[in-house]
Amino acid sequence: MEYQPIATIHNDFPTKFGLPRQSGLSEHLISQIIMEEPYRNADAFRGIEAFEYLWLIWCFDNMGKREWSPTVRPPKLGGNKRMGVFATRSPNRPNPIGLTRVKLLKAELNTPKGPVLTVGGADLMDGTLILDIKPYLPYADSVPDAAAGEYGPQYQQLLEVQIPDEVAALFTEEQLSALKEALSFDPRPGYQSDPDRVYGFRYGSFDVRFKVVDQKAIVTEAVPLSK
Template sequence: MSEAYTILPIAHIRTDFPDKFGIPRQSGLVPELTARIVFEPDYRDPHALVGLEGYSHLWLIWQFSTVAAEYAAGKRWRPTVRPPRLGGNARRGVFATRSPYRPNALGLSCVELAGIEDGDLLVKGADLLDGTPIYDIKPYLPYVDAHPEARGGFADATAHYGLKVECDPAFLAKLPKEKQAALLGVLQNDPRPAYQHDPQRVYTLDFGTNKVRFTVDGQTLQVREIL
């Protein structure tokens, strides 16, 4: 019997990230980010959500859809990758990282359940591209899923990395009030590729319906414009 197995999306997520630039590198880094999980018609059954409101957090199993498209076009996965937080120079085994370039291009994220509305799930802290397919949803169980004493490997060295963000309040006011803290959190986590350090370079981040232009000099990120 073949071990190959076809899985279909049960839902897609709607987020403020139309492009992968700016997406937090891990779920939960920016808890102010909000997203909506919209179920596909075949799985949009209220009975499937009975009891879910009793949990505060969920596991999402999803696909790096842009990577899957690259694989379909002929690109192959590699056994080693260059983690961004190591400057993009040092290599590590793909299974020692959370790189999207994995054999099956699957992602795993822990998000906070903020509510259930019209059959959709409202979640916070997601690190997913807008439109990402969701393959499964499981409750987070703190008595078995939380291990505060666990070692974090090389990722521990950059766990608390962050930038100082300077933004004119008049710029920030162009965003809905509920999105302002989320944007500041995204910027604080430094959306740039780790190998780019040009203080003169102006970066553009698409965030929801807005475009955010900024520069970074040392540990300070300066918002130049929000459109």
């Protein structure tokens, strides 16, 4: 069985560390979906502007090849508790396929690159391959009060985010909002809590460095990446 990627997504997160762990957590994180050559047909998107949200089906391939395991240790749960892979969203799956809900911000169907979709809230790395795009239907796809185990909102402790003015000035308003949202959900694995440790991840053209002290994510610097 073979599947053909139909598009590639592009955004400011070239690595998985720092990236929001679930879709929709950071709708300020803007991405563009660029179609592959055989699918640059505006007719394939006729009517898409009527939908506010979309489902993306995509490949985990650019996160690195991993063998599937029947049980995994989700980092957000501390890295010590084992859960069944099918009870998690771990990438260690029999088939490296992900599902993401995004907000459709703009649909440009006749650009030099063919149809281009601008979306918010993706939890995908820059360069991720898209297998399919489907409309999100609230009446069928949403169950707001469904049980979510240890992933429910009552277990999500948001961090206060502090970014120095000199660092904030390096980003657009939209980029800054997305960065604050990403940091507020604490990118660290659940088993790391050293207040003196400095973490870093690539964001746009910078290496953003931060530490977490007393439930505060404190950005220490943003170092330009060498070209």
